[in-house]
Amino acid sequence: MTFRYATRDDLPAIVALLADDEKGKTREEFTDPLPDAYYAAFDGMESQSTDALPNKYLLAVQGSDIVGCLQLTLIAGLSRRGQLRAQIEGVRVGSSARGQKIGEKLIIESISISKSLGAALLQFTTDKTRKDAHRFYERLGFVASHEGMKMQIS
Numbered sequence: 001m002t003f004r005y006a007t008r009d010d011l012p013a014i015v016a017l018l019a020d021d022e023k024g025k026t027r028e029e030f031t032d033p034l035p036d037a038y039y040a041a042f043d044g045m046e047s048q049s050t051d052a053l054p055n056k057y058l059l060a061v062q063g064s065d066i067v068g069c070l071q072l073t074l075i076a077g078l079s080r081r082g083q084l085r086a087q088i089e090g091v092r093v094g095s096s097a098r099g100q101k102i103g104e105k106l107i108i109e110s111i112s113i114s115k116s117l118g119a120a121l122l123q124f125t126t127d128k129t130r131k132d133a134h135r136f137y138e139r140l141g142f143v144a145s146h147e148g149m150k151m152q153i154s
Contacts, residue, residue, distance in 0.1 A: 086114035
């Protein structure tokens with residue numbers, strides 16, 4: 001398995017992974033062609049991204065197949081004495097590839113990238129109903145240290 005950052009051409013495979021999930025299938029629109037909103041969002045991520053502060057989709061690839069993904073964003077801020085933090089979102093492994101430790105390897109790769117770029121903290125949110133995901137992240141050393149809140153504004 002190899003890891004690489006996504007290109008625009010990878011969007012159909014990424015959206016397929018995002019939709020290949022109990023919650024994702026109600027949130028995503030995996031059609032051919034893909035809705036323009038996905039391309040606009042990807043372009044927005046690319047315009048925000050720099051080498052030092054990436055905002056990219058990291059892909060797990062087996063052969064020519066994209067089998068997992070996550071969004072990795074590095075965020076500069078003032079809190080914690082200006083520590084750089086990394087944030088992951090949209091972690092997915094295709095249903096046909098689950099059980100092969102792909103998710104674990106993807107998270108470990110994101111930690112390695114984040115450390116190499118100087119991040120001191122890696123954070124993410126996960127839906128409260130995803131109990132298996134909570135156990136997965138705890139096994140990897142993550143701690144549920146904060147209570148997250150969201151507000152749908154559109």
